[in-house]
Amino acid sequence: MRDDHTALGSSRLAGGLLVPVASGDDLARALPAGVVGPEGQPAPRRFSVYRNNVMSSLIEALGSVYPAIRGLLGEDYFKALAAEFIRGHPPRSPVLLDYGAEFAGFLEGFPPLADYPYLADTARLEWAWLKAYHAADVPGLSPACLAGVAADALGELTLRPHPAAAILMSPWPVHEIWQRNRTQDAREALPPPDLSPGDRAVLIRRPELEVEVTDLSPVEARFLTALQAGETLSGALDTVLAHEEGEADIAGLLASLATSSAFCALHRGSAC
Amino acid sequence: MTTMSDLAGGLPAAAGLGLKPDHVREILEMRPAVGFFEVHAENFMGDGGMPHRQLSAIRELYPVSLHGVGLSIGGEDPLDKGHLARLKRLVERYAPAQFSEHLAWSTHEGTYFNDLLPLPYTEQTLARVCDHVDEVQEVLGLRMLLENPSTYVAFSETTLSETEFLAEIAGRTGCGLLLDVNNVHVSCVNQQWSPQDYLADFPMQHVGEIHLGGHAQDTDDLGRPLLIDSHDREVDAQVWALFADVIARHGSLPTLIEWDQALPDLPVLLDEARRAEAILSAHRLSGHRPSGHRLAADQEMRRAG
Structure with missing residues (x-):
């Protein structure tokens, strides 16, 4: 460790902020050197204010991205699980509205939750919801634009995903x-879903x-996914027919394409 | 005496509120007489959608100030160039009346801790913070304000007082300061400093904005009160008293009510803003000859009302 950096503080404190602490001895070990109270005495309890702020604010940030996972697991379990996730995947950016991309994969690989295989895909839905909420403001592909494509050019058409x-x-x-x-209201209002697996x-x-x-x-999903991956319209139809x-x-597929809001433009130099 | 308003950038010397998504619709319908709205910059760093739509609508009606919580100006890492670029885009898009950040760090070796963490006050840390403030002001092309922190610990190697440290930063970089009066109270209780001495030593000539917020109470290692800067309740009576004293001595300043956790309904926030406004307006009308800026601020209030 370089002396000039040591004096700046953050390298000493950072190591003690996320480590688990189960006892007073653990906390004393997490306490960085030179972090003191007003009389110059070591101040583990004071330092733990920062530890609590860091962990509870990050749990809150993750919980606001994954409200359904939080609801499914219950508050206590979610907090413990989130702490585990945060220690392994702390934020790498101060933009927390983008935090938690790895959470679905984490849930999938967390052995105690192996009996709840739907959690990871539910988290993927929540992540997609978040990305959609903050996505750029781009108009969707208009049905008129699609209708204006010459019949002999339709097959080779590719579309830009929204x-x-x-x-x-x-x-x-x-x-x-x-x-x-x-939400709590929805839990009270809606019946529990049938959890038998299917093609959805x-x-x-x-x-x-x-x-x-x-x-x-x-x-529809296979068709739109093929188009989103850049296949031509005829290629996407072949994928579906296979x-x-x-x-x-x-x-019906072409109608669902026109109304899906899944695309924003034709992939060619046209006006729309 | 020096008046503060000429240093206050484009913000009126009036009471403002933090903007919360849950309140935007009501604000746009009610058009309450609020001097300005302040937003956390990091909440508007998505590409588009509702947050930008809401902020654009508010910006049409009120002055907006941008308050960053993620630059980590007090940290050892170099400033995050990507984050500075995101801030610059926001400054260009919304032309905020003011930009402020904290004397604190939040990122170390690329990990973001989402808290305003403390640093020792030494010649070395002073030089680092000044470099960072210079860089921010250069990239953003504006004079930023730096906010005094709430702190819970001290560092054995500290050699400068917090007010000396802040005065040096303002003197060397030309930045302004944001005086958080709740942070003054919280830090003074926690560090066993006198708030009157702290405020007497504070370089008020650089102050462009004031923050007021609520705090919670805990206890320290020796069972003494340890105040936590929680922003989850009304401003404390002792903080109101310190604020009134600051305004009586130095004149009116743009003053923000901060309430970020356990968010109440809008009328509760408006009551807090009115309470600040009563103190500010008493010192806009008496004592000092209103500057052009103050008149503009009053017009802003009437228009917003």
Whole structure:
């Protein structure tokens, strides 16, 4: 450690802020050298004010991003779990409205929660909701613009994904789980969802200022996901048809594309 | 005597409130007579959506000040260039009447701790903080205000008093200061300083804004009162008394009511702002000849009302 930096304080304090403390001895060990009370005496209790501020404010930040996970786990469990996550994945930016990207993966890999496999996808829905809420203000692709494309050019069309739009495919009823657990009122009003696994998908989008979450059929989800990944319209239709047993409703898919708010522009030099 | 208002940037020497998303609709409907609204810069660093829409609507009606909590000016890390660039975009977009930050650190080796953490006051830390303030002012192209902290600990190697430290920073960098009167009370109780001496030593000629907020009470290692800067309740009676004393001595200044936790309904905040405004207006009307800026501030209040 360089002496000139040591004097500045942050390198000494930082190490003691997030370490778990189970006893007075632990706290004494976490206390940085030279951190004192008014009479120059070591002041672990005073230092713990900062430790508490740091941890409780970060738990609050994570909880505001993941209200449904917080609701599902209950306050005490969420706080303990969040502390564990925060110690392993502390924020790397002062912009906390972007904090917690790794939380879904953390939930997936947390052995005590292995019996609750829907938690991770519920967290992914909450993360997509947050990204949509703060996404750039970009108008959606207008149906008129799509209608103006010449018939022989439609097949090669590619589309630019809207910055607020995300498609989440999950075997779990994450839309219902999320709706029911975001608030206390919803928990009391809505019935518990049927947790049997299935082929499900949701679209998260923000046509104006309000984020919307809607169910997609598995076919729509595969189609829109292929387009979001940059496939051409004909390529995306091929992807869907490869999955379908019978006839796909191509007109219905094109209608869902036009109204999805999942795209903002055609990928070519046109005016729209 | 020196009047403060000419140093107060574009903020009126009136009472302002922190802007909370839950209150925006009501504010836009009621148009309450509030001198200005202050926002935490980091809450507006998303690309778009509701937060920017709300702030734009407020900015049409009221002066806005930008208060940063994440620059870590008191830290060892170099300033985060990406964060400075984000701040610059906000300054360009909203043309805030003022920008302020804290004498504290919050990031170390890239980890952001989301708290205003303390630093020892030495010649070395002074030089580092001054470099950081210079950089902020250069990148943002404005004169920033630096806020005195609430502190819970001291450092054995500290050689300068907090007021000396702040006066040196203002003198060397040309920055202004933000006097948080609640922080003065909290730190003075916690550090066993006299608030009267602290305020007498504070370089008031650099002050461009005042903050008032509520605090909680805990106890320290020896069972003595330890005050916590919690911003979760009304301003304490002792803080009101210190504030009234500051204003009586130095004239009116832009004054923010800070309430960030356990947020009450808007009328409770408006009551706190009115209480500050009563103290400020008494000293706008008596004693000092109103400057052009003060007249403009009064017009701002009437328009907002």
